[in-house]
Amino acid sequence: MKTKSLTSYQQVAQECLSAFDRVDMRREEGYCVRSGLFSANLTNFLPQVPEKEHETMYQNLIRNLALEKFDRKLMHLSDVSALEGDLSLINNPKKPFIFCTFHIGSYRLIANVLLRKGYNFSTLVRQEVFEKQQKEFKSYCAGMYDNFGTPSKVNILNAEDPRVLLQMTRELQAGRSILVYIDGDTGSGEEHKTTVNFLDQKVKVRKGVPYASYLSGVPILPIVQYRKKNLQNVMRIGKPISINKNESRDQFSQRALSAIYKYFGQYVEKYPDQWEGWSYIHNSLVLKPETASYTTYSINKKQTTYRFNQNRYRIFELESNFLLFDRSAYETFEITADMKQLLSAPVLKNPIKILGEGIFGELVTRHILI
Numbered sequence: 001m002k003t004k005s006l007t008s009y010q011q012v013a014q015e016c017l018s019a020f021d022r023v024d025m026r027r028e029e030g031y032c033v034r035s036g037l038f039s040a041n042l043t044n045f046l047p048q049v050p051e052k053e054h055e056t057m058y059q060n061l062i063r064n065l066a067l068e069k070f071d072r073k074l075m076h077l078s079d080v081s082a083l084e085g086d087l088s089l090i091n092n093p094k095k096p097f098i099f100c101t102f103h104i105g106s107y108r109l110i111a112n113v114l115l116r117k118g119y120n121f122s123t124l125v126r127q128e129v130f131e132k133q134q135k136e137f138k139s140y141c142a143g144m145y146d147n148f149g150t151p152s153k154v155n156i157l158n159a160e161d162p163r164v165l166l167q168m169t170r171e172l173q174a175g176r177s178i179l180v181y182i183d184g185d186t187g188s189g190e191e192h193k194t195t196v197n198f199l200d201q202k203v204k205v206r207k208g209v210p211y212a213s214y215l216s217g218v219p220i221l222p223i224v225q226y227r228k229k230n231l232q233n234v235m236r237i238g239k240p241i242s243i244n245k246n247e248s249r250d251q252f253s254q255r256a257l258s259a260i261y262k263y264f265g266q267y268v269e270k271y272p273d274q275w276e277g278w279s280y281i282h283n284s285l286v287l288k289p290e291t292a293s294y295t296t297y298s299i300n301k302k303q304t305t306y307r308f309n310q311n312r313y314r315i316f317e318l319e320s321n322f323l324l325f326d327r328s329a330y331e332t333f334e335i336t337a338d339m340k341q342l343l344s345a346p347v348l349k350n351p352i353k354i355l356g357e358g359i360f361g362e363l364v365t366r367h368i369l370i
Contacts, residue, residue: 040327085237105225172216
């Protein structure tokens with residue numbers, strides 16, 4: 001499909017959305033669990049967003065991801081997109097960069113631009129999709145060559161290979177660039193991580209990208225993609241991150257990763273319904289001490305009425321089972337239908353007599369009943 005003008009692209013993209021909107025997302029299996037996880041992450045990372053807006057934002061995210069898949073088929077994608085920032089930085093394909101991006105907006109746009117400009121680069125993918133991605137990229141590169149005669153050669157690296165840092169460094173030293181989606185938190189070994197601020201939380205992130213930059217001397221170039229209200233894609237080039245004189249590897253790593261997550265954080269905050277990472281960012285979250293701990297239970301004889309803590313917990317039904325989800329600690333507990341019915345009541349009077357001291361005490365200790 002060729003959509004060489006922005007107007008024709010917008011028309012086809014709108015048709016894609018209209019077709020998608022005819023599907024009732026709420027009826028899909030697992031919808032409540034996925035939207036509940038999205039809401040929990042949004043609450044923890046962007047608490048300023050009202051919870052009443054969460055479900056609409058989740059549905060918009062699914063719509064945007066549908067457009068992202070549509071965009072992958074377009075060889076002329078960069079022709080109908082806006083490129084912003086210092087474009088001179090990407091005009092010399094012989095000068096390598098570590099192109100660093102997030103899974104936001106039409107996040108394959110950057111690959112389209114790099115191929116059009118003749119870059120030879122490698123990209124990192126998870127082990128479980130290594131062969132599939134290799135096949136897809138080979139087909140995509142062939143399509144780009146047929147349309148534009150692009151000479152680019154793309155390699156796919158297994159991000160979970162213990163030798164991947166060495167492979168990245170060798171590629172960079174040979175003059176090839178690297179394209180990495182740093183929010184994927186994919187790599188080998190848990191020991192090579194550090195903590196950085198991201199939105200309203202702290203997250204554990206891997207040091208592999210700045211390590212490769214430090215060892216090779218090749219700077220990191222943050223690039224973000226997002227979609228405007230008129231459906232046009234934007235790719236914005238950030239400022240290169242290079243090593244300072246007398247800076248140690250770990251000092252550079254901390255500074256670079258902090259700058260990267262601050263840079264992308266402002267776009268996630270502005271376009272939260274375009275970031276795929278809401279489905280997995282909790283895996284990197286550093287839980288606050290007060291979240292992971294519970295108060296010691298003691299019976300308050302004066303309190304006889306309790307209610308379910310809906311601010312912290314949600315109840316989901318999955319394959320005829322009921323799950324109690326802790327939105328703060330990201331823990332899930334299977335509960336009975338009777339317990340689900342009890343917790344669903346607006347007010348619980350004397351629950352200790354119904355549940356017994358043991359179960360009642362656990363519910364109070366975990367702040368399930370308040």
